[in-house]
Amino acid sequence: MPSAAERARTLVEGNPSAVLVIPGLDPVLPGQMVPEMRSVGPEGDVFLLFPADSPAVRAATHAEADELTAVLEITDVAPVSVPHRIRGRAWIAGWLTPVRDEPVVPGTALLRLEVGEASVDDLWGAEQVEPDEFADATADPLAAHESELLQHLAxxxxxQVGWLCGLVGGYGGRGAECAGTRTAVPVALDRFGLRVRFTDPDGSFDARFDFPEPVRGHEELHHAMHTLFDAARASADDLHGA
Structure with a gap:
């Protein structure tokens, strides 16, 4: 499974929505605290691009002794239609300073968030992340295209996704439940495997399907998905044959 640090980096560098919270800042419109772009530097600092007149830029510019604390709050929502669409959240807390030595688009300003602590709460569970772990981690290689890949699968x-219910027997003995499932929707995808949400009139549950080996790109993902679907189809054929 991906480490907590990798999951946090993936959320920071991926598509989920994010908002910057600065304690003590006068109330502002939520949209004013949403960075236009965000990235992670080689030392693990998070860089946030805002309009030059953003309240975040003004607060960072006028802070004394670089002691402005801030929290980047990230919310990850599934890009497909499923019950309970929020897949996870992450919080990156630290110290905010303006970056004056990097060229940016006119009318914008770059801020640096030096990470003091981080945490993630997602489909894998809730965990704390140390700053050095966050700096050393890398984002999942499929993250940039996960939304379109999940939408394509769905x-x-x-x-084929529905066939996967035939492999659910090893997940808490839910094989019998899965047989009566109405819908099966792929809800998350990473280099280690695919998570599917099965829903019937009685509720829903997730099942995780691991790839034989972690994938590094589209070609390996294509092969891994076909291997997974073939195994599911073979399981279905065996069941019907029985």
């Missing part, structure tokens, strides 16, 4: 491979 729209074009609905039957």
């Amino acid at each position: 729209a074009a491979h609905e039957d």
Whole structure:
């Protein structure tokens, strides 16, 4: 499974929505605290791009002795239609300072968030992340395209995803439940595997399907998905044959 630090880096560098919270800042419109871009530097600092007249930029510019504390709050929502769409949250807390030596688009300003502590609470669970762990981690290689990949699986491979319920027997003995499932929607994808949410009139549950080996790109993902679907189809054929 991905480490907590990797999951936090993936959320910071990926597509989820994010808002910067500065304790004590006068109330502002929520949209004014949403960075236009964000990235992570080689030392683990988080860089945030804001309009030059943003309250965040003004607060960082006028702070004394670089002691402005801030928290980047990230919310990850599944890009497919499923019950309980929020997949996870992350919090990156630290000290905010303006970056004056990097060129930016006119009318914008770059801020640096030096990480003091981080945490993640997602489909894997809740964990703390140390700053050095966050700096050393890398984002999941599929994160940039996860949304479109999940939407493609849900729209074009609905039957194949449904076959996966035949492999659910090892997940808490839910094989019998899965047989009566109405829908099966891929809800998360990373280099280690695929998570599917199965829903029937009685509720829903997630099942995780691991790839034989972690994948590093689209070609390896294509092979891994076909291997997974073939195993599910073979399981279904065995069941019908029995």
